[in-house]
Structures are given as C-alpha cells and as structure tokens.
Amino acid sequence: MIRLSRMADYGVVVMTHMAWRRHENQTAHQVAAGTGLPEATAGKLLKVFARSGILTSHRGAHGGYELTRTPEDISVAEIVEAVEGPIALTLCVDEHPGHCGVEALCPMRGGWNRINAALREAFEGLSLAAMAFPAPPEFAGPGGRPAVGL
Amino acid sequence: MIRLSRMADYGVVVMTHMAWRRHENQTAHQVAAGTGLPEATAGKLLKVFARSGILTSHRGAHGGYELTRTPEDISVAEIVEAVEGPIALTLCVDEHPGHCGVEALCPMRGGWNRINAALREAFEGLSLAAMAFPAPPEFAGPGGRPAVGL
DNA sequence: CAAAACAGAACCGATTTGGTTCTATTTTGC
DNA sequence: GCAAAATAGAACCAAATCGGTTCTGTTTTG
Ligand code: FES
Ligand code: FES
Numbered sequence A, B: 001m002i003r004l005s006r007m008a009d010y011g012v013v014v015m016t017h018m019a020w021r022r023h024e025n026q027t028a029h030q031v032a033a034g035t036g037l038p039e040a041t042a043g044k045l046l047k048v049f050a051r052s053g054i055l056t057s058h059r060g061a062h063g064g065y066e067l068t069r070t071p072e073d074i075s076v077a078e079i080v081e082a083v084e085g086p087i088a089l090t091l092c093v094d095e096h097p098g099h100c101g102v103e104a105l106c107p108m109r110g111g112w113n114r115i116n117a118a119l120r121e122a123f124e125g126l127s128l129a130a131m132a133f134p135a136p137p138e139f140a141g142p143g144g145r146p147a148v149g150l
Numbered sequence C: 001c002a003a004a005a006c007a008g009a010a011c012c013g014a015t016t017t018g019g020t021t022c023t024a025t026t027t028t029g030c
Numbered sequence D: 001g002c003a004a005a006a007t008a009g010a011a012c013c014a015a016a017t018c019g020g021t022t023c024t025g026t027t028t029t030g
Helices: A006-020 A028-035 A039-052 A076-084 A103-124 A128-132 B006-020 B028-035 B039-052 B076-084 B103-124 B128-132
Strands: A055-058 A064-067 B055-058 B064-067
Touching: A006 A028, A006 A039, A006 A064, A006 A076, A006 A128, A028 A039, A028 A064, A039 A055, A039 A064, A039 A076, A076 A103, A076 A128, A103 B103, B006 B028, B006 B039, B006 B064, B006 B076, B006 B128, B028 B039, B028 B064, B039 B055, B039 B064, B039 B076, B076 B103, B076 B128
Parallel strands: none
Antiparallel strands: A055 A064, B055 B064
C-alpha cells in the first residue's frame, strides 16, 4: 500500500478538531486532550500548521491556535503538504531533474505526471469542511452512518 | 512527499523492459542487464509479477518470463498493486475496519475514500503501453523529447 | 545427471519515521 | 519586574520499514 504517513493523517485529525472548535482559541494541551493524541505530537503538528499559515498562533500565557480561514477554504491538500511536503508520488515531477536512478529508461516517465496530477487534484478538491462535517445521516447507507470501518 | 516505494518504481521499469522485448523470452539475467538493476532485485520483481499473473514464467534451462497480455491491456495499477498491495493511502478504506487509531474522530474519514478512489482510477487508467511507448517527439516540448528531468 | 533457470523464504544493514525532550522566546497577570 | 503559561524550534532517540542479498529448493532441458 502507498501509505500516507501517520503524521499527515494525524494532521488532518488535528485540523478537524480545530474546525470543530473554530473561533475558540485552542492550546496544544486542549487539542491533545480533544483528539487523544500525545501532547508533544499534537504540539508539533500545530507548530507546523502555524508556520504554513493555515493556523495563527498566539504565544505567551493564554496563547493558542486558531484557524486563519474557514474550513471550507482550507483544502486537505494544504494540510497534507504542510506535513509531508509537495504532493507527488515520484521524484521525476515538475522538471525536478537529477534523480533518475535508471536513466536509460527515463523517457517513459512522463506517465507519472498524470498520476501525480490526479492525486494532487483529489487532495485539492477536498476541503477541511468536507472532512470535519461529513454528509448528514440521511445520505448514508443502512445503519444511519456513512460507511467508515469500525 | 507521499512516496511510491522504489520497488514499485523499479517494477514499472522492469515491466517496461518486458514490453519492449515483448514475445522474446527474457531471463532475469537479461532483464537485469537491460534495465541496469541488480540481478537479484530484478529477479525478485519478476517473481512477484509472475505470481500476480501479468507475466508467465518458464522454469528450467532456457526458462524466462514473458508478458501474458499486450502492454495496452496491462495497467500500471496492476504493476504497482503486485508490488505494493492494494492502492490506497489509508487503512480506513472499503469497509476494512478495526484500524481506527483515534476512533473518537472516525466518522470524518469518509473523505479519504474519495482520494483513494481518485488515485486508484489514475493508476488504472494508465496502461503499460502508455508508459513504455510515450507520445512521439512531435508532441514534446523544445528539445524533441517529452520533458522528463535529466 | 548436470547445468540453467525460476520459486520462495530468510536475513541483514541502512534509512525513515514517530515521537520525545530540551532550550529559547513571548505574553500575561500579579 | 517576575513568575507562570504558552508557543518556536531544533536536537535527539528508538523502533519500524525498506531495499537488497543470500540461501535452499524445484523444475526443465539436453
Ligand atoms: S528523471 Fe525521473 S526517471 Fe528520469
Ligand atoms: S476506521 Fe479509519 S479512522 Fe476510523
């Protein structure tokens, strides 16, 4: 399986929490408590998001974090990129040369770009709001809940 | 970056070689020589592909491998899946329950399926032929070759 | 029966990853 | 002004993963 790193996954969890508590200043401690993540880890992610600009941070006593934009205006792409770097499966993307291990075969690689593009588009087309506030139960399958394992 | 494992990448390289030498029985040794991959590694990949059914193997002296289908009929998805397992970024896919680390937040995960689907479709829509026989030079940028770093 | 080739598992070193810890720095309130 | 509460940022470590090799079969050919 092509694994999305656990950190990126947790990143979405953290941002989901922030979307739920929108406009409430959240400390790292609160986020950790709310998500069940270890405090140091949650803190690390929050710092990353603050640096990337999707969260604003206030330091000092009574500090904390807050969303800079509405959940509708934050894409999952931004979240994942903040923790994982650019969204792409292979190095040979976007004229990023010099990484070709098997250069004799290089010309074929154009095909990867198509896949990278598709992936990036999928991430960009999914908003934090869509993650944090999923479709209401009436659209779900039998059982009343969207089908999500466990 | 969401990295596609190097093995999967090499897998495509190996299959590309097989597409080029279609209908010629290729030994692991020949494939290794043709691709520049270490022999043991090429062998390992060939075995995997044989088991997955996209290559047929003949053992014994004068043995080797051959494509079972035409390059047009083999998708990159099949190649990658053979090496990496199912194409998906997260565990919470396709009713595959029991992996939820942060269950309190589970309902939101439906969104991942959209991304997983997009990724899988991209892989399925790309044939080995498209990888092995890229668009001819007249469609490429200046320089006469499709733009692929290095 | 010997050589050539694949089948499959086991194994090992190196890299990556997840996660913690430590030292600033900033802000607030007494 | 000082202590407490909080983030900023880097350094660090253990564990899991990955890339790659090796070894022991098995099958086929001549
Ligand atoms: S640059 Fe990526 S394969 Fe050549
Ligand atoms: S099953 Fe994947 S998050 Fe709950």
